[in-house]
Amino acid sequence: MRITLTILSIIFLFFCACAGHKPAVPEEAKAILQPAEEDANSLISDKIHQTIVSINEFEETQDAVKVETMQRKRKDIEDETRDACEYLDKWKERLIDEAGGMTDVGALKHGDDTLIATRLLVKSASADTLRWHMEEVREVFLRDVKDTTAIVAGMPESISNCIKGKEWNTQLFDHVPVYVALTVFEKFKKDVYTGELLALNRMLLEAKAHPAPKPKQMR
Secondary structure, eight states, rough: OHHHHHHHHHHHHHHHHHHHHOOOOOOHHHHHHHHHHHHHHHHHHHHHHHHHHHHHHHHTTTTTHHHHHHHHHHHHHHHHHHHHHHHHHHHHHHHHHHHTTTTTSSOBBBTTTTSSSHEEEEEOOOOHHHHHHHHHHHHHHHOOOOOOOHHHHHHHHGTSSOOTTHHHHHHHHTTTHHHHHHHHHHHHHHHHHHHHHHHHHHHHHHHHHOBBBBOOOOO
């Protein structure tokens, strides 16, 4: 229940930011936001793990060339996910540092400050780098599947069409509290994991559609 409530809060805050609204963050939401966000991403990670198990099982039945191709594509997708999430985590750490760090009870010292995200992500060129990273994620995920139309419709907004337009960063980060900015970055991470899951599942489906079984052993 807590996870579901917080996921809904994340989605609400994210789209409020996209629409230009600056919602107040309830104290209860501030207290549970971070651990519940991590729980939500953990659920997606579990699904990714299940897909990887299925990929490994299929590779055991395929010849060396097929396995090498699948492993190369899988490595591209997994490496891009890791790099993107590390980049997003660094942004979260920077926002937390700029907000004075955490108190002894795990709350941001200046989480209500509405100028920090504005300074870092609206009034500087840093947002251009963020845009580039998310566009790179999308490019890699789509590059490693043949039928991109099969997954592009399910690709989350932050790596498909939300981070577009001249003022996307203003809509998301202008005069929003640090709590909300952190929520947006966690939403980006969830979108990266979701994109990885879509790409890996599609890669497996395409591989199964054109199998290359191992040669039978001569007795």
